[in-house]
Amino acid sequence: MLVQTITPNTTYEFAADVDAGLNKPGQKELLSKYLYDEVGSALFEVICHLPEYGLTRADERLLRRHSHDIVERLATPVSVAELGSGSGRKTRHLLEALCRRQRTAYYPIEISPSALAMCERELRDIESISILGFEREYLDGLLEVAAHRSTGQHLLVLFLGSTIGNFDRPAGTKFLTEVRRILQPGDSLLLGTDLEKSSAQLLAAYDDELGVTAAFNLNLLARINRELDADFVLSQFEHVSRINHEARSVEMHLRSLCRQTVQVPAAELRVDFIEGETIWTESSHKYSREEIFPMAHTAGFRCEAQWIDDQWPFAENLLIAE
Numbered sequence: 677m678l679v680q681t682i683t684p685n686t687t688y689e690f691a692a693d694v695d696a697g698l699n700k701p702g703q704k705e706l707l708s709k710y711l712y713d714e715v716g717s718a719l720f721e722v723i724c725h726l727p728e729y730g731l732t733r734a735d736e737r738l739l740r741r742h743s744h745d746i747v748e749r750l751a752t753p754v755s756v757a758e759l760g761s762g763s764g765r766k767t768r769h770l771l772e773a774l775c776r777r778q779r780t781a782y783y784p785i786e787i788s789p790s791a792l793a794m795c796e797r798e799l800r801d802i803e804s805i806s807i808l809g810f811e812r813e814y815l816d817g818l819l820e821v822a823a824h825r826s827t828g829q830h831l832l833v834l835f836l837g838s839t840i841g842n843f844d845r846p847a848g849t850k851f852l853t854e855v856r857r858i859l860q861p862g863d864s865l866l867l868g869t870d871l872e873k874s875s876a877q878l879l880a881a882y883d884d885e886l887g888v889t890a891a892f893n894l895n896l897l898a899r900i901n902r903e904l905d906a907d908f909v910l911s912q913f914e915h916v917s918r919i920n921h922e923a924r925s926v927e928m929h930l931r932s933l934c935r936q937t938v939q940v941p942a943a944e945l946r947v948d949f950i951e952g953e954t955i956w957t958e959s960s961h962k963y964s965r966e967e968i969f970p971m972a973h974t975a976g977f978r979c980e981a982q983w984i985d986d987q988w989p990f991a992e993n994l995l996i997a998e
C-alpha cells in the first residue's frame with residue numbers, strides 16, 4: 677500500500693493542544709484523537725474483542741449480513757474512503773461484496789500510522805482492490821480523495837463503529853455537513869451509530885473488568901510522557917467512566933488520586949491537580965434510531981436505509997447526498 681504522509685508539525689501541535697486542554701478553566705480536557713498512538717491503536721483492537729464492548733461485533737454482524745444489499749443501493753462506479761479506518765477488519769465484508777462487482781479503490785484516512793499499517797495488512801489480499809492510505813485528519817484526507825476522483829466516479833464514505841459519537845450532537849451534525857460539502861449528489865455515506873442502552877451496559881462497555889479500557893485511557897498520559905517528556909506518574913491517576921444523562925453520552929476521565937504537580941517541558945507547562953480532579957478524555961454519544969433521519973437531512977443527506985442489530989442496540993445508516 678502506498679501511504680501519503682504529512683507529519684512535520686505533529687509534536688508542536690500535540691504540545692499546543694495539551695497546553696490548551698490542561699489550562700482550560702474549569703474542566704481540564706485532552707482531545708480524544710490523541711488516544712491513538714501505536715499503543716493506543718493496539719489496545720483499541722483488544723477492546724473490540726472484550727465481552728463488555730458489544731459495539732464492534734454488532735457493527736460487524738450488520739456489515740456481514742447486509743453488505744450485498746448496501747452495495748446494490750450504491751451509484752456506480754464507486755470508490756471507497758474510510759474515515760478513521762482503524763484496523764479495517766469489519767470493512768472486509770463490504771469491500772469483498774463491492775470487489776465482486778467492480779475493481780475497487782479503497783482510501784483509509786487515519787491519524788494513527790500503526791492503524792493504517794494494520795488496515796493494509798488486513799485487507800490487501802482482497803481480489804480486485806487497490807489501497808492508498810492517507811495519514812491525515814478526516815476532512816483533510818477526504819478533500820484529497822475527492823480532488824483526485826475521475827469524472828463519473830462516485831464516492832462511498834465509511835464512518836463506522838460510531839466514531840461520530842465522539843462529537844457532541846451539534847458538532848456531529850456540523851461534521852456531517854462538512855463531509856456532505858466535499859461530496860457530490862448521489863455519493864453516499866455509511867454511518868455507524870451506537871444506540872441508547874442501559875447505564876449498566878454502557879458503564880461496563882467503557883470500564884471493562886480486565887482493565888483494558890483503563891490502560892487505553894491512561895496510555896494518553898504515558899504518551900505525553902514519551903513524546904513531550906512529561907512526568908505524569910500513572911499510578912497517581914485512575915480511569916473513570918461516567919454517564920452524562922443530559923448529553924446522552926458516556927464519558928471517560930482520568931482522575932487525580934492526590935494533590936500533585938506535573939511538568940510537560942515540551943509544552944513549557946506546569947500543571948497543578950487537586951485530589952479528585954479529572955481530565956476529560958473522550959465522550960461517546962448514544963443515539964435513538966429516529967434522530968438519525970433529521971440529523972442526516974440537516975446535513976444535506978437522505979437516509980436511504982437503516983439496519984439495526986438484534987443483539988446490541990446499534991444502527992448502520994446508509995445516507996445519500998442530495
Ligand SMILES: C[S@@+](CC[C@H](N)C(=O)[O-])C[C@H]1O[C@@H](n2cnc3c(N)ncnc32)[C@H](O)[C@@H]1O
Binds near residue numbers: 709720763787812815
Ligand atoms: C473509535 S476508533 C474506530 C476504528 C474503526 N473505524 C472501528 O469502527 O473499529 C477511531 C479511529 O479514528 C482514528 N481517528 C481519530 N481521530 C481522527 C481524526 N481526527 N482524523 C483521522 N483519524 C482519526 C483513530 O486513530 C482510530 O483508529
